[in-house]
Amino acid sequence: MDRQNISLAGGIAESYQWQKNNTLEIQIRDLPWVVGRVSGGDVAFSFKRVFVKSDSTISKTLARYLCGKERLQSVDEKCDGINYSQRSISLTFPRKLPGIPALLRNSQLAIVPRISVDPKNLNIQDYSKTTGPYRHAGKSSSGHILLKANSGHWNRDKSASTIVIMADDYISIDGKNTPKSYLEFVKGNLDFLPLSNIWYDNSFFAKAIESQPSEVFTTNEMSVAGMVFTKKGFNQMSPKVRRKVSLDIQNQIQRKLKERRKKSKKRKLFGYARIVNQFVAKGAFGSLSNRQIDFLEQEVANGTSVSRNRKTIVGVNPSIISFLKKAIKHNGTYDLREVDKDKRYHLIDVDPGKDALEHPDLIELGVTAGYAESPSTFAHFFDIGLFKAADNKSSFDILDNYLSLSKRERMELFRQIHFDSLFTNPSIIPLWSYPSVAIYRDDWALDISKNSTISPLWLVKKKEMGK
16 A cells, blocks of 8 residues: 555556557566566566466466466476567467466466576575565564564655564364463463454353453454365266255354354354355455345255265364254264365365265365455366356366456356355355454554455554554
């Protein structure tokens, strides 16, 4: 944010415009790295680095558009669609794609100076060279990361100096994996606990608040928890059966959540989850129309039954398995099994065959999309197999079409695929939404968006100093 003009401003990209030959020309702000100045060559190198290293839908799509292939072999390989000068870079596409500027905000396309990258494996080996408000200044043996103000930042706050961040590791408390930062906050050694997803009462947050004079910040309820059909479950169940499973699980979860709310005499620390019937926050980009929401809610209210002849295996996060065991018990239809949370995205796309019944048909999964449009988030949904269009088009076909549309048309396409994934060709089961939560000592002031979990550090200030 440009504080003086109170308007949004680009970081490295100062401005951009489409030329007549389907070329997006981006002007580069005159910025210093710690060594040298940012150039169009840095941007070209950073994009090619991603094209070489990443298998994501975003990198493959951009590589196909700009280089004529989905994968580059080397950052020095020629790419006809990328041309640059000291202060600009030109990206030439087969046709004009209005969605490209928004796609380029994705963090994996962040600009990295070549000098900071290992030339052999292309991994970043030096995080000190940056154009941001703070630069990485080392890591202590105690696990703390030191950030120093970047004196060359184009919009530097003169009062900014040094920030110490605790790099989280986990310890076991009462058999639960707990970030060490919670204990540091309780001891008074930490000023700010970063945003965490909370949908249930969390005793560790409560303990932290009781131990120190502190404030709680919550976003809007933009995170959604639910279940996702794995490749196995999606392929082995017809759309009609998948819809029945969805309705059955939603109906039982809603009953259990309503019971919890009735038993509680007062609203606890962060309240209870809010029941939802779509997979992005209500009112967010691509959320369903009121008519579509009413239709889905009526379906759930009418309920359905799933045959007990087929047992559905559900892989769930160990931290919520006890709640789900109490909620999902219809006719013994569901077999809940613990799954390591780090494997859940991988399991969506695993197709072990009909005989491998140990693999789940469904995976418990949550997403946070925020309220602003993000083509990169949209691409991620397809990359991991989360959303399914009614006609089963490939993720590349859908993304190609998506990026060629105006913003309004992109929202309508996202909304339609969202609805298809819930009803026409079910692949997702939304269950509840919840906010992200931060706790900070009350001698600090936060100015953080309620619609995004991305919070610039320079909007955190000390109250008594006014800085």
